[in-house]
Amino acid sequence: xxxxxxxxxxxxxxxxxxxxxxxxxxxxxxxxxxxxxxxxxxxxxxxxxxxxxxxxxxxxxxxxxxxxxxxxxxxxxxxxxxxxxxxxxxxxxxxxxxxxxxxxxxxxxxxxxxxxxxxxxxxxxxxxxxxxxxxxxxxxxxxxxxxxxxxxxxxxxxxxxxxxxxxxxxxxxxxxxxxxxxxxxxxxxxxxxxxxxxxxxxxxxxxxxxxxxxxxxxxxxxxxxxxxxxxxxxxxxxxxxxxxxxxxxxxxxxxxxxxxxxxxxxxxxxxxxxxxxxxxxxxxxxxxxxxxxxxxxxxxxxxxxxxxxxxxxxxxxxxxxxxxxxxxxxxxxxxxxxxxxxxxxxxxxxxxxxxxxxxxxxxxxxxxxxxxxxxxxxxxxxxxxxxxxxxxxxxxxxxxxxxxxxxxxxxxxxxxxxxxxxxxxxxxxxxxxxxxxxxxxxxxxxxxxxxxxxxxxxxxxxxxxxxxxxxxxxxxx
Numbered sequence: 001x002x003x004x005x006x007x008x009x010x011x012x013x014x015x016x017x018x019x020x021x022x023x024x025x026x027x028x029x030x031x032x033x034x035x036x037x038x039x040x041x042x043x044x045x046x047x048x049x050x051x052x053x054x055x056x057x058x059x060x061x062x063x064x065x066x067x068x069x070x071x072x073x074x075x076x077x078x079x080x081x082x083x084x085x086x087x088x089x090x091x092x093x094x095x096x097x098x099x100x101x102x103x104x105x106x107x108x109x110x111x112x113x114x115x116x117x118x119x120x121x122x123x124x125x126x127x128x129x130x131x132x133x134x135x136x137x138x139x140x141x142x143x144x145x146x147x148x149x150x151x152x153x154x155x156x157x158x159x160x161x162x163x164x165x166x167x168x169x170x171x172x173x174x175x176x177x178x179x180x181x182x183x184x185x186x187x188x189x190x191x192x193x194x195x196x197x198x199x200x201x202x203x204x205x206x207x208x209x210x211x212x213x214x215x216x217x218x219x220x221x222x223x224x225x226x227x228x229x230x231x232x233x234x235x236x237x238x239x240x241x242x243x244x245x246x247x248x249x250x251x252x253x254x255x256x257x258x259x260x261x262x263x264x265x266x267x268x269x270x271x272x273x274x275x276x277x278x279x280x281x282x283x284x285x286x287x288x289x290x291x292x293x294x295x296x297x298x299x300x301x302x303x304x305x306x307x308x309x310x311x312x313x314x315x316x317x318x319x320x321x322x323x324x325x326x327x328x329x330x331x332x333x334x335x336x337x338x339x340x341x342x343x344x345x346x347x348x349x350x351x352x353x354x355x356x357x358x359x360x361x362x363x364x365x366x367x368x369x370x371x372x373x374x375x376x377x378x379x380x381x382x383x384x385x386x387x388x389x390x391x392x393x394x395x396x397x398x399x400x401x402x403x404x405x406x407x408x409x410x411x412x413x414x415x416x417x418x419x420x421x422x423x424x425x426x427x428x429x430x431x432x433x434x435x436x437x438x439x440x441x442x443x444x445x446x447x448x449x450x451x452x453x454x455x456x457x458x459x460x461x462x463x464x465x466x467x468x469x470x471x472x473x474x475x476x477x
Contacts, residue, residue, distance in 0.1 A: 088145035
C-alpha cells in the first residue's frame with residue numbers, strides 16, 4: 001500500500017479539476033487521466049491490497065496529506081492563530097510537538113514558524129532532533145495571541161474547510177452503500193430474528209432514508225437499530241473540526257465516535273500520507289432517547305471558548321441516528337417533526353451560524369424511530385409518507401424463545417437445558433396467556449444465576465430456580 005495509494009478528492013480540492021473528477025496519485029505525482037484499462041487494473045490492485053469487497057470499495061475515501069498550505073484549504077493567518085494560541089497557553093514547544101497538536105505536516109508548519117520568527121512573534125530557544133528547534137512566544141506574540149484567544153480559544157487540530165467535508169461525506173454516503181442478504185445476516189448474526197424480519201429490514205436499510213421500528217417493549221428494537229450501521233460498511237473518515245466562515249465547529253466527539261487506531265508516526269516523516277486533521281472512526285451510531293431537546297439539533301457556541309459543537313445529526317452523518325423511545329422526548333413531537341420534515345425529504349439540512357449566516361450541510365444518515373407506541377397515533381400522514389418503511393418487531397415464537405435461551409445461557413454462565421425451558425413455557429406462560437418477549441430469556445436467566453450464586457449452587461436451570469425468577473420478574477406485570 002505504501003507504493004500505491006488511491007486518494008479520492010472532491011470537486012473543491014485544490015488538486016482536482018473543475019469537473020470534480022477523482023484523480024489517482026502514484027508516488028506523489030498526480031495524473032489527471034488514465035486509459036480505462038489501466039484505471040480498472042489499478043482499482044482492482046488497490047482493492048486486492050486492502051481486502052475490500054465491492055460494497056466497501058463503493059465508498060472508499062482516504063484524506064491525502066496536504067503538500068502545501070494551499071492544499072490544506074487554510075490561510076497562513078488561520079494556522080498562525082493556532083500556533084500562537086498554543087504557545088501562549090502551553091509555553092515552549094518544538095516544531096514536532098506543534099505539528100502533533102495542530103495535525104499539519106512539518107513542511108507546512110516549518111515555513112510558518114520561520115515567518116513568525118522573522119516577524120518577531122516567536123523566538124528560537126534551543127535545537128531539537130532532525131533539524132527541529134525549540135520555539136517560545138515573544139511578548140509581541142503574546143499580545144497577538146491574547147487578541148486571538150478573545151475571538152476563540154481553540155488551538156486543537158487545524159480545521160478542515162466545509163467544502164472538503166461536503167465532498168468527503170458525498171463519497172462515503174450511506175446512499176452509496178448497498179446491503180445484500182448475506183451482509184444483513186452477518187450484521188445481525190448475534191440476534192435471533194425471524195428471516196422474514198431480515199427481508200423487511202434489508203430494503204429499508206438500502207433506501208438510506210428512514211424507518212419506524214415499533215412494537216412491544218423488550219423485543220429488541222434498540223438492539224436491531226444499533227446493528228443497522230454495520231450494514232453500511234466498517235469505517236469512515238471525518239474531520240476533527242470544521243472551518244465555516246471563520247467559525248470553528250468541533251465535529252469529532254469521543255462520546256459518540258469510536259476511533260480506529262492508526263499506526264504511530266514520528267511526526268516529521270509520515271509514510272502513511274494521511275491528513276491527520278481527519279480521524280478514522282467506525283461508522284457512527286448516535287442514540288438520542290427521551291432526553292433529546294431542540295438545542296441538541298442546532299449548532300451551539302460555547303460562550304467562553306467561542307467554539308461551536310456540532311449537532312447530533314451532523315455527528316451521525318454516514319451512519320445511523322436512532323431516536324429511541326420516540327414519543328417520550330422532552331420536546332414536543334410536532335416540534336421535532338417540523339425540524340426534520342424537509343431534511344428527510346431533501347437529504348440536506350440548514351444550520352444557523354452564530355454570525356447569523358445559514359450553511360447547508362448533508363443530512364446523510366439512516367434515521368430510525370424506535371417506539372413502543374403506534375406510529376399513527378404519534379404523527380400525521382405527511383410525516384409518515386417521508387418514512388417509507390414501517391416495520392413491526394413482533395413477539396418471538398416459542399421456537400425462537402428457545403433459540404434466544406440457547407444463545408444467552410453461556411453469556412450468563414449457565415448451561416442451556418431444553419427441558420427446563422419447556423417447563424418454563426408450560427408452567428408460567430401458556431396457562432396465563434403471557435406473551436413472549438425477546439428480553440425475557442436474558443432477564444430470567446440472570447435471576448437464575450444470581451439465585452444459584454446466593455445458594456452457592458452450580459448454575460443450573462432447575463425448576464425451583466426458574467419458579468423464583470418468574471415470581472420476582474412478573475410480580476407486578
